[in-house]
Amino acid sequence: MAGAIAxxxxxxxxxxxxxxxxxLADTATVDKSLSTGSVPAAVNRDSLSDEVTVRxxxxxxxxxxxGGNPIPxxxxxxxxxxxxxxxxxxxxxxxxxxxFTTTRHSYQGIAKFxxxxxxxxNGEWYLTSFGPRS
Numbered sequence: 001m002a003g004a005i006a007x008x009x010x011x012x013x014x015x016x017x018x019x020x021x022x023x024l025a026d027t028a029t030v031d032k033s034l035s036t037g038s039v040p041a042a043v044n045r046d047s048l049s050d051e052v053t054v055r056x057x058x059x060x061x062x063x064x065x066x067g068g069n070p071i072p073x074x075x076x077x078x079x080x081x082x083x084x085x086x087x088x089x090x091x092x093x094x095x096x097x098x099x100f101t102t103t104r105h106s107y108q109g110i111a112k113f114x115x116x117x118x119x120x121x122n123g124e125w126y127l128t129s130f131g132p133r134s
Contacts, residue, residue: 050080050104051130055117058100059125063089073102080106082113095119101133 057073066087074081082103090097097118104111115130 047078049078050075050106051115051127053080054082054084054100054102054104054113054115054130055125055127057084058087058098058115058117059119061087063087063098078106080104097128 053073053075057071061071061084068086071084071087072081073084082105084100084102087098087100090099095118097116099116100114102113102115104113112133113130114133116128117125118128120126
């Protein structure tokens with residue numbers, strides 16, 4: 001009999017805890033100011049680093065001496081590497097620009113890219129385009 005009384009006391013005391021628990025249907029206490037989709041997209045620093053490395057290889061190449069030979073490049077910070085297969089220099093608009101094609105061997109795989117870089121008036125090269133070949 002004492003066991004049955006102890007069981008009833010435990011059941012009654014636990015039911016009090018259950019009735020004061022969280023009410024999942026109560027929306028008055030839900031903070032709706034938070035949004036899970038508001039995290040900005042991450043910038044791929046390795047891709048930007050590869051673009052700079054390719055731009056530097058294209059801009060420093062002596063187009064007259066390369067004779068169409070491929071120019072290898074490697075980026076130690078991203079682990080990517082590739083080969084610039086063609087560089088075409090254009091001086092038609094009073095500005096020196098170089099269109100190029102390169103491969104990029106990275107952890108995402110091997111892909112072919114086209115790009116363009118132009119020499120600015122301050123002597124620096126600016127990458128005007130760089131993207132996967134379609």
